Amino acid sequence: MKINKGLALTLLVGLGISAVASDSLINEAKKAGLKPIPKDKAALNKLIDNPKNKLTPEKIELGKKLYFDPRLSKSALISCNTCHNLAIGGDDNVPVATGHKWRHNPHHLNSPTVYNAVFNQRQFWDGRSPDLEDQATGPIQAPPEMDMHKEMAVKVVKSIPEYVEEFKKAYPNEKITIETIGKAIGAFERTLVTPSRYDDFLNGDEKALSKEEKEGLKTFIQVGCAGCHNGVGLGGSMQPFPVAKPYKYANVGDFKGDKNGMVKTPTLRNIAETAPYFHNGEVWSLEEAIKIMGETQLGKELSDKEVKSIATFLNSLTGKKPKIEYPILPNSTKDTPKPNLD
Amino acid sequence: MKINKGLALTLLVGLGISAVASDSLINEAKKAGLKPIPKDKAALNKLIDNPKNKLTPEKIELGKKLYFDPRLSKSALISCNTCHNLAIGGDDNVPVATGHKWRHNPHHLNSPTVYNAVFNQRQFWDGRSPDLEDQATGPIQAPPEMDMHKEMAVKVVKSIPEYVEEFKKAYPNEKITIETIGKAIGAFERTLVTPSRYDDFLNGDEKALSKEEKEGLKTFIQVGCAGCHNGVGLGGSMQPFPVAKPYKYANVGDFKGDKNGMVKTPTLRNIAETAPYFHNGEVWSLEEAIKIMGETQLGKELSDKEVKSIATFLNSLTGKKPKIEYPILPNSTKDTPKPNLD
Numbered sequence: 157m158k159i160n161k162g163l164a165l166t167l168l169v170g171l172g173i174s175a176v177a178s179d180s181l182i183n184e185a186k187k188a189g190l191k192p193i194p195k196d197k198a199a200l201n202k203l204i205d206n207p208k209n210k211l212t213p214e215k216i217e218l219g220k221k222l223y224f225d226p227r228l229s230k231s232a233l234i235s236c237n238t239c240h241n242l243a244i245g246g247d248d249n250v251p252v253a254t255g256h257k258w259r260h261n262p263h264h265l266n267s268p269t270v271y272n273a274v275f276n277q278r279q280f281w282d283g284r285s286p287d288l289e290d291q292a293t294g295p296i297q298a299p300p301e302m303d304m305h306k307e308m309a310v311k312v313v314k315s316i317p318e319y320v321e322e323f324k325k326a327y328p329n330e331k332i333t334i335e336t337i338g339k340a341i342g343a344f345e346r347t348l349v350t351p352s353r354y355d356d357f358l359n360g361d362e363k364a365l366s367k368e369e370k371e372g373l374k375t376f377i378q379v380g381c382a383g384c385h386n387g388v389g390l391g392g393s394m395q396p397f398p399v400a401k402p403y404k405y406a407n408v409g410d411f412k413g414d415k416n417g418m419v420k421t422p423t424l425r426n427i428a429e430t431a432p433y434f435h436n437g438e439v440w441s442l443e444e445a446i447k448i449m450g451e452t453q454l455g456k457e458l459s460d461k462e463v464k465s466i467a468t469f470l471n472s473l474t475g476k477k478p479k480i481e482y483p484i485l486p487n488s489t490k491d492t493p494k495p496n497l498d
Numbered sequence: 499m500k501i502n503k504g505l506a507l508t509l510l511v512g513l514g515i516s517a518v519a520s521d522s523l524i525n526e527a528k529k530a531g532l533k534p535i536p537k538d539k540a541a542l543n544k545l546i547d548n549p550k551n552k553l554t555p556e557k558i559e560l561g562k563k564l565y566f567d568p569r570l571s572k573s574a575l576i577s578c579n580t581c582h583n584l585a586i587g588g589d590d591n592v593p594v595a596t597g598h599k600w601r602h603n604p605h606h607l608n609s610p611t612v613y614n615a616v617f618n619q620r621q622f623w624d625g626r627s628p629d630l631e632d633q634a635t636g637p638i639q640a641p642p643e644m645d646m647h648k649e650m651a652v653k654v655v656k657s658i659p660e661y662v663e664e665f666k667k668a669y670p671n672e673k674i675t676i677e678t679i680g681k682a683i684g685a686f687e688r689t690l691v692t693p694s695r696y697d698d699f700l701n702g703d704e705k706a707l708s709k710e711e712k713e714g715l716k717t718f719i720q721v722g723c724a725g726c727h728n729g730v731g732l733g734g735s736m737q738p739f740p741v742a743k744p745y746k747y748a749n750v751g752d753f754k755g756d757k758n759g760m761v762k763t764p765t766l767r768n769i770a771e772t773a774p775y776f777h778n779g780e781v782w783s784l785e786e787a788i789k790i791m792g793e794t795q796l797g798k799e800l801s802d803k804e805v806k807s808i809a810t811f812l813n814s815l816t817g818k819k820p821k822i823e824y825p826i827l828p829n830s831t832k833d834t835p836k837p838n839l840d
């Protein structure tokens with residue numbers, strides 16, 4: 157009996173051969189340290205929670221308001237959302253973070269995305285912050301970002317009775333300080349996870365990724381990308397950079413990583429939406445970024461085919477964003493410090 | 499029979515005397531040119547519509563995205579919502595509009611609220627624009643605001659397939675130009691109306707305003723505020739300014755109104771949320787603003803009691819904001835012009 161190609165494929169699929177192939181890729185991915193965002197709500201909640209800042213609806217709602225509130229900046233024009241804009245991938249899509257008085261980050265650093273930042277082991281490019289709650293207090297005070305004196309930020313919040321009330325409900329046993337402001341913002345940020353088809357795939361839905369995307373995932377693992385880009389975040393750990401060859405645009409800015417030359421690996425989730433790439437935002441093309449990473453970190457000249465295949469996979473990491481109702485913020489009072497544009 | 503005061507009041511209320519009083523105030527208000535936001539949805543839709551840009555869900559949704567899209571600015575950091583922030587009263591709460599490269603408005607003009615701007619007869623402080631659709635094209639291009647060349651704005655939109663698709667659905671017979679971009683944004687802005695208890699009152703619910711608020715409304719009418727602050731917007735028409743006495747802070751900026759010295763009367767809706775006041779944003783206190791208006795426009799030294807009473811009424815104009823889901827914007831492509839921070 158002569159069997160044509162189409163029929164053979166149908167038979168193979170019928171026999172579960174394709175399923176086995178996907179299944180082994182899922183195992184391969186898991187062996188390489190890749191982990192999905194859990195489908196199960198309770199498991200996800202456990203994963204994103206912080207024992208020192210247990211998530212509650214009150215904290216999340218308050219944190220959302222503060223995240224969008226420009227009055228936490230000296231000018232009253234810049235909020236967390238200015239540089240970590242939830243409408244455009246959770247970052248600002250410009251090479252260098254730009255803040256108060258149009259100042260640029262002095263090390264020419266690029267704003268990383270806030271989406272899935274909860275999965276990072278450390279925060280900031282040099283990993284100097286242990287978690288989102290701590291991180292959130294930094295840009296509020298940094299002169300090239302929101303440039304707000306921490307006591308001023310507290311004064312703003314305390315001058316608005318609705319905020320005082322919400323803090324009482326969210327943190328009944330804590331005073332309003334820059335740290336509790338950071339905790340509320342961190343609580344909100346913990347909810348900003350974006351499950352994608354890739355997660356469906358790792359969670360067992362073998363049809364969630366296309367053939368090309370699966371091939372890309374395979375290439376991604378085989379050439380070694382998952383060596384650093386692993387875990388739930390496909391990134392987020394501190395890693396040496398550069399490893400095999402100097403980074404092509406190292407001359408832009410003076411960032412050298414932490415004191416050991418370690419740099420926080422960026423998450424690859426929503427990477428298609430978060431150009432420009434690298435700590436100094438010098439690369440706009442995802443393909444070029446992949447090529448550079450091959451050279452710089454893996455010491456490999458990736459072929460165009462490999463680059464394209466990996467890019468195809470990375471595009472499947474664009475996830476579903478949580479629905480966010482734009483907040484109506486409580487009104488300032490006569491006691492609210494006036495903005496300072498200078 | 500001796501009737502005590504409390505019982506007398508109860509009887510009078512029972513006889514509908516209080517209702518008559520409110521009713522006559524409603525009539526007085528209407529005679530003074532004050533009009534509510536219609537309760538009836540069809541009547542409201544008719545009121546906010548533009549025959550040259552008939553509202554459709556497609557236009558409104560597209561316009562919402564563009565309103566929040568910072569890529570319509572040269573830097574890709576500033577959107578319509580930056581200066582007309584829907585979270586904080588529809589404006590920026592700083593004295594002087596601040597945009598690209600932290601430039602201030604050259605005439606030291608304050609950003610007016612976008613909420614209820616649909617009720618303005620003219621747009622901009624000097625009334626040079628006839629409607630929201632036309633107005634929206636201005637700040638996109640103005641160097642101290644979004645500083646975007648109009649062809650660049652069109653290029654951004656055309657480089658994003660989802661936008662092209664949405665324009666096709668919203669404006670099937672029109673090319674994508676700065677004018678159609680303005681039309682879509684204008685369509686969204688037309689929906690930004692905020693009915694308040696004041697509207698409930700004018701629509702016949704006599705208990706919607708407190709006794710003090712009604713007294714304030716009465717004072718507002720009697721001293722002459724409604725001479726300019728009338729219509730649905732309690733403002734929005736071109737009026738001479740100043741009339742009786744020079745404006746106290748006229749030396750800040752060089753704004754003198756249109757060629758006839760006419761200035762667009764700001765809406766008083768949500769006035770409690772839109773400090774600082776006046777075209778140059780020099781006054782932070784609502785009470786002071788009322789006092790100055792009495793002197794400057796009415797030639798009257800208002801008593802503290804009158805000022806307080808009017809302020810009490812004005813606070814009742816804080817309205818219910820429409821619920822807005824923060825948009826997830828379509829992704830840039832390799833053809834999208836790169837941001838320019840310089």
